[in-house]
Amino acid sequence: MRSWLQLRRRPVKGRTERGRQRARRWASLVFLIGVLYFVVPLIGTFLHSIRTRPDIFLAYRQVFADSKFLEGLRYSFVVGVITIVVSLAIIVPTAYWVRLKVPRLRPVVEFVTLMPFVIPPVVLVFGLIRIYSAKPLALTSTNFGSDLLLVAAYVVLSFPYMYRAVDVGLASMDVRVLTEAAQSLGAGWSRILLRVIFPNLRTSLLSGAFLTLAIVIGEYTIANFLARTQAFGPYLSLLGRNQPYQPAAVSLISFGLTWLAMGMIAFLGRSSRQRVQVAGAR
Amino acid sequence: MADATTVRDRGAVTAPRSPFGFGWSWLGLVPFFLFSAAFMFLPVSFLVFGSLQDSAGSMTLQNYRDLSRPDIVNAFANSIEISAITAIVGGLFGFLLAYAVILGGLPSFFRTSLMTFSGVASNFAGVPLALAFIFTFGQLGIMTVLLRGIGLDPYQHGFSLYNKVGLEVVYLYFQFPLMVLIIAPAIDGLRRDWREAAENLGASPREYWRRVALPILMPSILGATILLFGNAFGAQATAFQLTGGTIPIVTNVIGAQIRGDVLHNPGLGYAMAMGMVVIMAISISIYTVLQRRSERWLRS
Numbered sequence: 001m002r003s004w005l006q007l008r009r010r011p012v013k014g015r016t017e018r019g020r021q022r023a024r025r026w027a028s029l030v031f032l033i034g035v036l037y038f039v040v041p042l043i044g045t046f047l048h049s050i051r052t053r054p055d056i057f058l059a060y061r062q063v064f065a066d067s068k069f070l071e072g073l074r075y076s077f078v079v080g081v082i083t084i085v086v087s088l089a090i091i092v093p094t095a096y097w098v099r100l101k102v103p104r105l106r107p108v109v110e111f112v113t114l115m116p117f118v119i120p121p122v123v124l125v126f127g128l129i130r131i132y133s134a135k136p137l138a139l140t141s142t143n144f145g146s147d148l149l150l151v152a153a154y155v156v157l158s159f160p161y162m163y164r165a166v167d168v169g170l171a172s173m174d175v176r177v178l179t180e181a182a183q184s185l186g187a188g189w190s191r192i193l194l195r196v197i198f199p200n201l202r203t204s205l206l207s208g209a210f211l212t213l214a215i216v217i218g219e220y221t222i223a224n225f226l227a228r229t230q231a232f233g234p235y236l237s238l239l240g241r242n243q244p245y246q247p248a249a250v251s252l253i254s255f256g257l258t259w260l261a262m263g264m265i266a267f268l269g270r271s272s273r274q275r276v277q278v279a280g281a282r
Numbered sequence: 283m284a285d286a287t288t289v290r291d292r293g294a295v296t297a298p299r300s301p302f303g304f305g306w307s308w309l310g311l312v313p314f315f316l317f318s319a320a321f322m323f324l325p326v327s328f329l330v331f332g333s334l335q336d337s338a339g340s341m342t343l344q345n346y347r348d349l350s351r352p353d354i355v356n357a358f359a360n361s362i363e364i365s366a367i368t369a370i371v372g373g374l375f376g377f378l379l380a381y382a383v384i385l386g387g388l389p390s391f392f393r394t395s396l397m398t399f400s401g402v403a404s405n406f407a408g409v410p411l412a413l414a415f416i417f418t419f420g421q422l423g424i425m426t427v428l429l430r431g432i433g434l435d436p437y438q439h440g441f442s443l444y445n446k447v448g449l450e451v452v453y454l455y456f457q458f459p460l461m462v463l464i465i466a467p468a469i470d471g472l473r474r475d476w477r478e479a480a481e482n483l484g485a486s487p488r489e490y491w492r493r494v495a496l497p498i499l500m501p502s503i504l505g506a507t508i509l510l511f512g513n514a515f516g517a518q519a520t521a522f523q524l525t526g527g528t529i530p531i532v533t534n535v536i537g538a539q540i541r542g543d544v545l546h547n548p549g550l551g552y553a554m555a556m557g558m559v560v561i562m563a564i565s566i567s568i569y570t571v572l573q574r575r576s577e578r579w580l581r582s
Contacts, residue, residue, distance in 0.1 A: 027386025044418025101307035127325020
């Protein structure tokens with residue numbers, strides 16, 4: 001029985017040198033189009049930010065002098081760090097436990113961590129407000145309560161990325177062997193987690209942490225509806241509505257900072273066996 | 283000093299019998315489930331109940347009937363249309379971009395910089411992205427002014443940043459990178475032996491693609507496209523900053539309803555949110571199924 005390939009009676013046609021050159025030229029074209037599409041808006045933002053006269057960097061000076069910019073960055077950064085800590089404290093033991101002890105529940109846990117993708121932030125924040133604005137859990141009526149809600153919402157939002165990063169990291173190390181080795185040396189659970197698991201997950205934790213930070217700093221919807229106008233997202237939105245040139249400066253600064261952070265993850269994870277996941281959404 | 287030869291049994295081997303069949307170990311997952319319940323399931327369930335109530339608080343199905351109102355249907359249609367178009371275009375060009383840097387014979391520096399940039403750009407959505415495009419292609423944007431200077435005013439030729447097409451162009455800024463990031467491992471998984479085997483049997487590059495590579499990649503490509511759809515469907519801040527709500531999409535209409543902008547019918551907002559959840563859940567399930575299918579090839 002002849003295969004469709006054998007029915008042909010042409011000479012073997014593989015990739016010729018000309019074919020390779022043609023492929024490279026075409027790939028360069030695609031790459032060029034991509035670069036143009038990505039870079040032009042950034043250049044546009046930069047050019048817009050230096051439209052001020054006579055001092056072309058006036059916008060940048062105003063931004064750095066504006067206390068709200070620093071306050072926004074500071075607040076969102078602190079919220080981000082707290083979110084990362086809480087998220088790690090919940091996700092890492094859970095992922096570890098699921099892998100080690102209850103692998104049958106793994107699909108359930110995975111599904112729960114994917115749910116934040118399914119629930120859009122605008123829906124989540126309204127549900128949260130609905131529940132936690134009535135007694136006895138009136139969190140929204142106090143600033144501290146609202147901050148708490150914000151962190152909780154961001155932790156939920158970070159679940160998909162954190163869990164995936166940690167899961168991939170755990171998959172690349174033999175959890176059972178490490179655990180039993182530690183146990184045979186007399187370690188208890190907390191010591192195993194803190195001294196064995198966490199250090200080995202360094203790269204995954206870093207990538208999950210940076211991603212969560214990027215999400216928190218850029219997030220607008222939840223911060224806005226929880227009346228956290230001191231957060232960076234609402235600050236930028238307000239700026240965009242009121243000021244002509246400063247928003248451009250701020251956008252570029254935050255873009256640059258994020259690229260720095262991602263570059264650091266890539267740099268720190270370059271030698272690791274663990275795949276460094278940096279995908280985000282929205 | 284502890285006896286190093288004794289392996290302390292912490293329930294890993296002889297789990298005590300519990301009514302759940304797999305021991306008491308599941309208790310270790312309680313913090314996670316408790317947190318998810320308090321801050322995810324409970325709010326969502328309130329949505330379910332809220333959607334079944336009218337403004338007086340009594341049970342009703344009217345909100346779901348209201349979903350067939352023309353303006354609501356229009357919002358859903360807009361959202362689905364924008365998400366589908368950006369998913370397909372984003373998926374196509376994102377795939378071409380990923381393929382170009384991975385298998386296109388370009389220097390490897392292009393690949394690393396594209397991957398890092400994609401990581402940043404896929405998160406660049408929302409307010410900064412909308413602003414960046416307004417500054418560049420808006421009525422007074424840099425590019426617009428430039429093009430006007432050489433006599434090619436885009437706004438005279440039918441282009442506008444503030445309509446659906448403009449919104450789609452902006453959405454693509456985070457759709458392309460997301461596609462690149464998701465599909466890169468799958469393209470990496472295309473083993474060179476498969477290509478060489480095909481070439482040895484006489485296949486031309488086009489035949490290799492049509493008969494070998496694309497069928498293997500298809501689940502990943504489709505799955506990634508679905509993910510892009512869900513991603514665009516749930517986006518809110520970008521559109522709001524760009525259009526101020528003039529293009530009705532589901533996310534913004536929900537926000538307006540519950541915030542009380544027009545007719546203050548939160549029940550309707552919740553019903554719409556349920557509709558959204560259903561659409562997103564379907565997308566995620568299809569994506570998961572396709573993901574497992576594609577993993578078959580990557581693992582071998």
